Amino acid sequence: xxxxxxxxxxxxxxxxxxxxxxxxxxxxxxxxxxxxxxxxxxxxxxxxxxxxxxxxxxxxxxxxxxxxxxxxxxxxxxxxxxxxxxxxxxxxxxxxxxxxxxxxxxxxxxxxxxxxxxxxxxxxxxxxxxxxxxxxxxxxxxxxxxxxxxxxxxxxxxxxxxxxxxxxxxxxxxxxxxxxxxxxxxxxxxxxxxxxxxxxxxxxxxxxxxxxxxxxxxxxxxxxxxxxxxxxxxxxxxxxxxxxxxxxxxxxxxxxxxxxxxxxxxxxxxxxxxxxxxxxxxxxxxxxxxxxxxxxxxxxxxxxxxxxxxxxxxxxxxxxxxxxxxxxxxxxxxxxxxxxxxxxxxxxxxxxxxxxxxxxxxxxxxxxxxxxxxxxxxxxxxxxxxxx
Amino acid sequence: xxxxxxxxxxxxxxxxxxxxxxxxxxxxxxxxxxxxxxxxxxxxxxxxxxxxxxxxxxxxxxxxxxxxxxxxxxxxxxxxxxxxxxxxxxxxxxxxxxxxxx
Ligand code: FES
Numbered sequence: 001x002x003x004x005x006x007x008x009x010x011x012x013x014x015x016x017x018x019x020x021x022x023x024x025x026x027x028x029x030x031x032x033x034x035x036x037x038x039x040x041x042x043x044x045x046x047x048x049x050x051x052x053x054x055x056x057x058x059x060x061x062x063x064x065x066x067x068x069x070x071x072x073x074x075x076x077x078x079x080x081x082x083x084x085x086x087x088x089x090x091x092x093x094x095x096x097x098x099x100x101x102x103x104x105x106x107x108x109x110x111x112x113x114x115x116x117x118x119x120x121x122x123x124x125x126x127x128x129x130x131x132x133x134x135x136x137x138x139x140x141x142x143x144x145x146x147x148x149x150x151x152x153x154x155x156x157x158x159x160x161x162x163x164x165x166x167x168x169x170x171x172x173x174x175x176x177x178x179x180x181x182x183x184x185x186x187x188x189x190x191x192x193x194x195x196x197x198x199x200x201x202x203x204x205x206x207x208x209x210x211x212x213x214x215x216x217x218x219x220x221x222x223x224x225x226x227x228x229x230x231x232x233x234x235x236x237x238x239x240x241x242x243x244x245x246x247x248x249x250x251x252x253x254x255x256x257x258x259x260x261x262x263x264x265x266x267x268x269x270x271x272x273x274x275x276x277x278x279x280x281x282x283x284x285x286x287x288x289x290x291x292x293x294x295x296x297x298x299x300x301x302x303x304x305x306x307x308x309x310x311x312x313x314x315x316x317x318x319x320x321x322x323x324x325x326x327x328x329x330x331x332x333x334x335x336x337x338x339x340x341x342x343x344x345x346x347x348x349x350x351x352x353x354x355x356x357x358x359x360x361x362x363x364x365x366x367x368x369x370x371x372x373x374x375x376x377x378x379x380x381x382x383x384x385x386x387x388x
Numbered sequence: 389x390x391x392x393x394x395x396x397x398x399x400x401x402x403x404x405x406x407x408x409x410x411x412x413x414x415x416x417x418x419x420x421x422x423x424x425x426x427x428x429x430x431x432x433x434x435x436x437x438x439x440x441x442x443x444x445x446x447x448x449x450x451x452x453x454x455x456x457x458x459x460x461x462x463x464x465x466x467x468x469x470x471x472x473x474x475x476x477x478x479x480x481x482x483x484x485x486x487x488x489x490x
Contacts, residue, residue, distance in 0.1 A: 037457070040457075040461065041461070044461040093424075255427075255428030255429070255430075256428065256429075256430055258428075259427055259428065259430045259432060263432075305454075316430065317430060318430060318431045318454055319427075319430035319431060319432050320430075320431050320432050320454050320457065320458055321432050322432075323432075324432075324433075327461060330433075334426060334433075335426065338426070338427075338428075
């Protein structure tokens with residue numbers, strides 16, 4: 001029987017046979033690049049494969065119909081990309097600081113405690129979403145109670161149950177961010193909004209629209225990705241009590257385990273690029289102004305790079321995964337995400353003996369012919385306390 | 389025990405001693421500027437890139453295939469490039485001089 005945590009690799013056949021796969025996305029098709037080496041090369045070649053297209057177009061599914069704001073620095077190319085990135089990168093590395101880690105550890109320990117006393121929790125809404133929302137208050141450096149607002153939006157603020165893209169829902173986020181920006185203009189503080197408003201590029205203050213671009217990225221980029229990573233990790237641990245035990249005995253492998261989970265789960269399936277000149281992908285002609293995508297999820301299972309790619313090897317030593325992307329655009333929130341996952345695994349190891357799963361519903365993405373499980377729509381579980 | 393010298397991009401020289409673990413861990417522990425070690429040493433982030441002093445290459449040996457693939461697309465990389473999370477500290481590394489790439 002298939003283990004519950006298993007996320008199959010639906011790309012294998014196409015990756016071996018052709019190296020790419022095609023999908024239709026709202027009449028703007030995407031050629032998904034599947035091999036590790038090709039994904040990395042394409043990610044690096046920003047001249048032929050641009051990120052600076054119409055806002056929303058490099059995202060799959062495309063968001064051109066629901067947003068006009070350019071996400072920064074995500075939807076820019078070098079060298080401009082690097083200027084904006086340099087501005088905010090130190091801020092996004094704060095999760096590595098000791099004091100920050102302590103606060104995050106306290107938050108997560110409290111949540112795990114709240115979960116341990118319950119007979120059943122719905123992991124997405126009542127654990128992962130709360131964890132992600134609370135942790136985001138640290139990343140933005142704003143009061144803890146703000147998390148309540150984001151939790152109240154539910155898991156799908158950019159998506160509704162039946163459509164992949166929901167303009168009305170996206171507008172809740174955009175309006176909220178506009179409001180927060182106005183507030184920060186009136187009352188500057190030590191938060192990310194104020195830092196951005198006070199920042200300059202080429203001697204010019206960032207515009208409100210640019211600040212919004214960074215904030216939309218911060219909210220959108222780290223929401224379902226973190227929720228998927230946290231949820232998938234819990235499902236994996238429910239079937240692998242021995243890994244919890246190992247994290248207790250050998251906490252030094254937790255960092256490796258986190259990288260391995262990011263590889264295996266690949267919380268973000270792919271990111272697109274727009275082709276700037278006629279070229280080839282896996283000996284296949286692609287035309288200017290069409291889209292390709294960097295399929296991280298497929299590259300991360302490439303057997304020419306990873307031994308036993310379809311197994312979670314918690315202490316995998318060499319692990320050149322692309323779960324946080326590759327090259328210039330590698331994930332800005334990676335330090336935040338890594339720290340959340342490290343603290344989570346460490347805390348669960350300390351407090352939890354086992355996790356029982358009850359009913360769940362898988363979240364399956366449809367990518368043309370390919371169906372990929374990326375996480376769960378809901379999942380009921382019970383955490384059992386470690387008593388020894 | 390191995391003595392390891394780092395030269396940062398602003399030309400600061402930092403001499404450290406270590407007995408075990410990787411060179412990246414030693415550098416991160418001592419806040420050597422330009423070595424972040426984001427992935428904790430599994431060869432997936434390239435934020436631990438150093439250039440080995442050419443005459444010290446016999447001490448470190450050349451980069452592995454995974455490292456080379458990782459570094460191939462880095463404009464800054466050359467034949468003396470290593471990801472220092474892949475350098476195990478041991479007697480053979482004693483006296484090595486590493487230029488931090490970033
Ligand atoms: S620390 Fe990430 S590659 Fe060396």
